[in-house]
Amino acid sequence: MESLNETLWDVVISGTGLKHSLLALALSRSNKKILHVDQNEYYGDAEAAFSLQEVDEWVERVNAVSPSNFRNASLWKTTTSNESDKLSFSRAYTLTLSPQIIYTRSKLLSQLVSSKVYRQLEFQAVGNWWILGEHSLNRLPNGREDIFRDKSIDNRAKRGLMKFLKFVVDYENQNELWQPQADSGLAGFLSSHFQLPPNLQNVICALTLSLDAPESTKVSWSLPRIARHLTSIGVFGPGFGAVVPKWGGGAEISQVACRAGAVGGGIYVLGIGVKESNTSSEEAGNITHVHLSNEDVVKTRHLIQYPAARSTDAKAVSKVIAIVSSSLTTLFKNSVEGSPLAAVSVIVLPVSTVIVEEASQATPIYIMAHSNETGECPAGQCVLYATMLYSEHSKQLLDAALDVFLARVEDTPELLYKLYYEQEPEEENEAQTESLDPSLDLAFNDAILEDVESLWKTVIGDEAEQARFMRFEDREGMSADDDELDEGY
Amino acid sequence: MASDESISTLKILMIGPSGAGKSALLIRYCDDQFDSESSTATIGVDFKMKKLSVHGKAYRLNLLDTAGQERFRTLSNSYYRGAHGVVLVYDISNRDSFLAMERWFEEVESNAQPGAVTYLVGAKMDKTAQRTVKVEEGMKMAEERGCVGFCEVSSKTRENVRKPFVEIVDAVVQKPELLSSGTRRMGTVPVDGGEGFGSGCSC
Numbered sequence: 043m044e045s046l047n048e049t050l051w052d053v054v055i056s057g058t059g060l061k062h063s064l065l066a067l068a069l070s071r072s073n074k075k076i077l078h079v080d081q082n083e084y085y086g087d088a089e090a091a092f093s094l095q096e097v098d099e100w101v102e103r104v105n106a107v108s109p110s111n112f113r114n115a116s117l118w119k120t121t122t123s124n125e126s127d128k129l130s131f132s133r134a135y136t137l138t139l140s141p142q143i144i145y146t147r148s149k150l151l152s153q154l155v156s157s158k159v160y161r162q163l164e165f166q167a168v169g170n171w172w173i174l175g176e177h178s179l180n181r182l183p184n185g186r187e188d189i190f191r192d193k194s195i196d197n198r199a200k201r202g203l204m205k206f207l208k209f210v211v212d213y214e215n216q217n218e219l220w221q222p223q224a225d226s227g228l229a230g231f232l233s234s235h236f237q238l239p240p241n242l243q244n245v246i247c248a249l250t251l252s253l254d255a256p257e258s259t260k261v262s263w264s265l266p267r268i269a270r271h272l273t274s275i276g277v278f279g280p281g282f283g284a285v286v287p288k289w290g291g292g293a294e295i296s297q298v299a300c301r302a303g304a305v306g307g308g309i310y311v312l313g314i315g316v317k318e319s320n321t322s323s324e325e326a327g328n329i330t331h332v333h334l335s336n337e338d339v340v341k342t343r344h345l346i347q348y349p350a351a352r353s354t355d356a357k358a359v360s361k362v363i364a365i366v367s368s369s370l371t372t373l374f375k376n377s378v379e380g381s382p383l384a385a386v387s388v389i390v391l392p393v394s395t396v397i398v399e400e401a402s403q404a405t406p407i408y409i410m411a412h413s414n415e416t417g418e419c420p421a422g423q424c425v426l427y428a429t430m431l432y433s434e435h436s437k438q439l440l441d442a443a444l445d446v447f448l449a450r451v452e453d454t455p456e457l458l459y460k461l462y463y464e465q466e467p468e469e470e471n472e473a474q475t476e477s478l479d480p481s482l483d484l485a486f487n488d489a490i491l492e493d494v495e496s497l498w499k500t501v502i503g504d505e506a507e508q509a510r511f512m513r514f515e516d517r518e519g520m521s522a523d524d525d526e527l528d529e530g531y
Numbered sequence: 532m533a534s535d536e537s538i539s540t541l542k543i544l545m546i547g548p549s550g551a552g553k554s555a556l557l558i559r560y561c562d563d564q565f566d567s568e569s570s571t572a573t574i575g576v577d578f579k580m581k582k583l584s585v586h587g588k589a590y591r592l593n594l595l596d597t598a599g600q601e602r603f604r605t606l607s608n609s610y611y612r613g614a615h616g617v618v619l620v621y622d623i624s625n626r627d628s629f630l631a632m633e634r635w636f637e638e639v640e641s642n643a644q645p646g647a648v649t650y651l652v653g654a655k656m657d658k659t660a661q662r663t664v665k666v667e668e669g670m671k672m673a674e675e676r677g678c679v680g681f682c683e684v685s686s687k688t689r690e691n692v693r694k695p696f697v698e699i700v701d702a703v704v705q706k707p708e709l710l711s712s713g714t715r716r717m718g719t720v721p722v723d724g725g726e727g728f729g730s731g732c733s734c
Contacts, residue, residue, distance in 0.1 A: 085607050133641060136608075146722075155723045162609065165720045278720050285720050289612060297607035304598040305577045310605040383718040415718050519575040528695040530585040 047340050049216075051077045053501045054332050054340060056316040056347035059087030060140065061490050063303070065346065067157055068498040070306030071514050072505070077340060078300065078308050081315025085297045086223040087141035088112070088468065088481065091290030091418075095132040097461055111481075115463040120456065128355070128367050129458045135204070136418045137363050137461065140292030141410050143168045143284040144486040145179045145270055146277035151285070154295070166284035166416060168284040169384020170377055174391045179450045182245060183308065184281065184377055195242070202236040210327065211272055211396065213265040217413050220261055227254035228264045232420040233391055244392035248406065253359065253431045255363055255405050256391045267485075272484075281381025285386065288385070289417045290514060292486075305517065314338075316422040344501050348467065348468065358466045360436035362428040364444055368455030370424045374413050389447060396442040401435035407443045423458070429484060433466055440508040538582070539710060540591045541703055542613050543696070546635055547620035549602045552654030556620065557596055558649045558695060565686050585701045589724040592696065604638075611642040615709055616650065616679075616699045621669075623653040623683060624661035629668070636676050645707045648679045650699040656683035656690060 052074035055062050063085075066078050084090055088111060092100055104115040119129065144150055144165075171182040183189045189203060209216060223231045228247055232238040238246065238349065247256040250267040274283030287294045304310055317333040330345045351515045373387040391407040410427040412418050426447075428440050440462070448455050467479030480487035492509040499506045545553040554576060559565050561579040581592045595614075600606045611617075617639050621628040631650070639649060651673040653664060666683060673681035679702035685692040703709055 085605075106543070134551050151722050160722055165722050166718050167720050271657075278722055278724075282720075285681070285722065286721075289609065296608055297609040301598060301600065301607060301610065302577075304600045309602070311603045312605045382720055385718050527589060528581060528583040528693065528697075531582050531701065 045338075046077060046311070046334075047338050049075055049077075049340070050326065050329070051075045051340060051342035053077075053346060054079065054316070054330075054342040055086045056080070056345070058082075058085045058282070058296055058312075059301055059348075060089040060292045060296050062087070062495055063299035064153075064491070064494045064530070065497050065501075066303030066308055067159060067299035068494055069501060070157075070302045070308065072502050073307075074501065076303060076306075076308035077311070078303055079311045079314045079316070079334065080109055081335065083313045083415040086139070086293040086314070087294035087296075088465075089138075089296055091136045091140075091293030093132045093136075093474070094129075094135050094459070097137055101463075102274045111466040113464045115461065117162065118460040118462075120458050122456075128456075129365065130423075134420045135364075135365070135425075136293075137425060138290035138293045138418065138427075139465075140290070141286070141386075141390070142292060142484060142486045143286055143410070143413065145284045145364060146274040146282075147270060148486055148490050149488050150295075150486050157302070157512045157514050158516050159298050161303050162301070163294060164288040165285040166288055166385035167279070168386040168388065169282055169374055169381065171248070171388045172373070172390065173248060174389060174395055174447060174450065175241075177492075178351040179389070179447075181377060182273070195199070198237065199239055199242055202238050203242060206232065206236040206238065207272065207329055210265055210268050212469060213269060220227040220265060224260070224262035226261055227257040228252075228259045228261055229263045232256075244406075245388075248390040248392070251285060251338070251408065253357075253405055253408075253429070253478060253482075253484075279380070279382055281376065281378030282384060284386075286386045286412075286416065288415075290383065316345070316347055340521045346501070348495055356467045357478065357482070358432040358464050359429055360432045360440055360464050361462070362426070362440045362444065363461040364426040364428070364457055365419060365459040366424050366426060366448065366450070366455040367422070367458055368410060368453050369414060369422050370451055370455065372452055373411050384412050384414065387411045387413075390403045391447070393444050396439060396441050396446050398438040399437060400438065403430075403439050403443075404433065405431045407440065409443065409447060410484070424455075433480070437462055538589050538591045540593050541700060541710075542593045542595065543616045543618060543699060543703075544595050544611065544614045544640070545618050545620060546597060546601060546606070548622075548631045548635070549599075551620045551622045551625070551628050553618075554596055556652070556654060556684060556692060556695075559689065559692045559694055560658045561594065561684040563689075566601075567687060581696070582660045583696060583700055585697060587703060588704070590698065590700055590704065592719045594696075604634075606642075608642055608721050611639075611644075614643055614647055614705045617643060617694055618650050618699060620652045620654050620679075622655050623662070623664045623669075624655050625656040626663040629653075629664040630671075632672060639696075644709075646706060648699060648702045648706070649676065650708070651676070651678045651681045652695050653681075653683040655685065655687075657685040657687050701723060702709055709732070 054078050055078045058080040098325045101115040101117050173180050183192055229243045232243045232246055243256050247259055250264045251272040252259040315335045317335050319330050319332045321328055321330045330342050332340050332345055374384045389409040393406055396403050396404055407430040412425045414421045430436050468481035480489045495511050547553055557579055558599045561581050563656040579594045583590055583592055619635050621632055653669045670681050682694050683693050
């Protein structure tokens with residue numbers, strides 16, 4: 043292996059998760075000497091994507107030493123012989139730890155465009171949203187006309203709903219209406235101010251992707267998220283308000299961002315982590331000596347790594363990744379004329395939709411269904427990503443949720459494969475103990491970009507005044523000038 | 532530019548060990564430049580575009596370089612996405628680089644889309660005095676690995692620099708199923724032209 047310790051690095055970045063990969067992208071035109079390492083043999087860290095064989099290895103690692111924020115991983119595969127035949131070869135699957143949806147108004151998209159790496163990504167629409175009701179699967183109304191036509195909503199509730207939708211997209215100018223209730227639960231606010239019945243409270247709360255029950259989801263946290271949902275629809279075309287990158291969501295973004303880092307001269311080494319570091323004052327300024335897991339010691343001006351300490355009592359989530367033997371076509375069907383074929387659909391199971399012997403479902407469950415168009419599974423199958431807050435019985439509740447959902451969709455699909463795991467928040471988050479850590483958010487959280495920008499400023503220091511964050515020209519190669527034709531044959 | 536829109540784009544990757552001469556070949560072919568002093572790893576080359584016609588039909592080649600990620604074997608899966616062809620390059624004056632090709636072929640097999648074609652290139656054929664890999668050995672490996680072609684090139688003397696690209700494109704375009712896989716599907720959302728849709732809130 044080539045030697046890394048002869049260089050004085052400007053920055054050593056440890057970890058190729060989404061945040062640190064975006065930092066590498068942000069620094070890719072800075073002419074800084076960058077060493078980017080990851081203790082894993084793959085890109086993406088907590089946002090990685092895996093083949094089935096890689097999942098096996100990951101489960102083993104999580105349950106062995108588990109230095110990461112994952113725990114209690116377990117795997118189930120169908121044993122029914124004709125069903126197991128349907129499970130394809132390992133690399134036919136790309137199961138992602140980061141299926142977050144990205145709202146069309148997220149700054150992430152504009153930064154991927156202005157930094158030009160969007161050309162290496164393919165975005166697909168998050169189409170229909172569904173609520174799993176007592177007897178059926180109901181599509182969420184997609185705008186006013188849908189609500190008027192909806193016979194399941196009585197007129198009084200319709201008026202309340204219209205009033206709320208009009209209010210929420212303008213909530214910033216109507217502080218007097220909600221500020222006094224800012225810390226109250228969303229359910230009570232919707233009931234007292236807009237006379238919405240519980241079923242519509244659930245619908246509205248679903249749009250926030252809150253992992254808490256509507257009663258304990260704060261008004262001040264909800265309103266911006268509902269407004270974001272509504273104002274995102276139509277930005278990139280009719281009928282959808284969010285997108286997901288093909289081939290594994292956040293995992294794909296981090297790989298493309300790391301390549302941009304490499305094109306800019308950054309050195310990439312996988313399978314090497316940071317053991318320890320110490321900083322000393324030297325002639326060249328403050329220099330950090332970084333001890334790598336391959337026994338190399340490298341010198342750098344900056345070391346960027348994940349915080350070591352994690353709070354143990356913070357909110358964790360339970361997740362299931364399931365492969366099913368159906369393309370679930372109706373879920374992805376266009377509901378609005380001219381909208382692109384959706385590759386992702388969101389299914390919400392409000393509180394108390396499923397019951398298991400030991401416990402009732404106290405918080406909502408979300409299922410993100412990914413069609414084979416995402417490149418994550420073969421044709422004729424789908425990948426379901428289910429999430430809920432961790433509790434003593436969340437594993438059984440998620441299992442029950444998948445069963446109930448699959449019983450409500452066409453051609454009674456079978457479960458072929460199921461990965462269960464729990465994920466803890468990435469960092470201690472004192473400021474927002476009441477809300478969710480950005481790393482566990484089901485929609486990409488722009489707070490991550492603020493972190494990236496402040497890390498970027500730390501590394502480039504005074505030059506930050508002149509440099510522009512994430513705004514780059516196209517690399518050479520895109521230009522069409524000396525583009526004469528090579529007459530081959 | 533209107534006519535350019537109808538030209539299909541082929542994605543061709545360059546891979547192989549560090550220092551084999553991938554970038555030199557790419558730059559000689561695309562820009563007809565060669566810098567004998569430059570032996571450092573490639574910086575700043577993301578990809579090169581080149582128009583090429585075979586049998587009277589024009590194609591736009593999108594030629595991707597490894598960006599140094601081959602040095603510690605850290606090319607990502609995403610590098611291989613949608614590639615129609617892969618050019619594997621070794622150095623005829625460096626036997627280790629030739630022996631390393633087995634692992635590079637394995638990496639292509641596990642990452643490239645089914646049906647993607649491979650082409651083996653022995654670079655630096657002008658270095659006759661330092662040659663440690665025979666032409667026959669390269670030819671044999673290409674055959675065993677099911678490559679669509681093999682040749683030796685010299686980016687320094689220009690010898691054969693067009694041959695790998697012309698021949699790999701000729702092989703790709705004979706596989707219509709491979710060509711159609713590269714076209715963007717109807718589900719793809721263009722995220723760079725957003726505000727054109729205007730309306731924003733639909734309710």
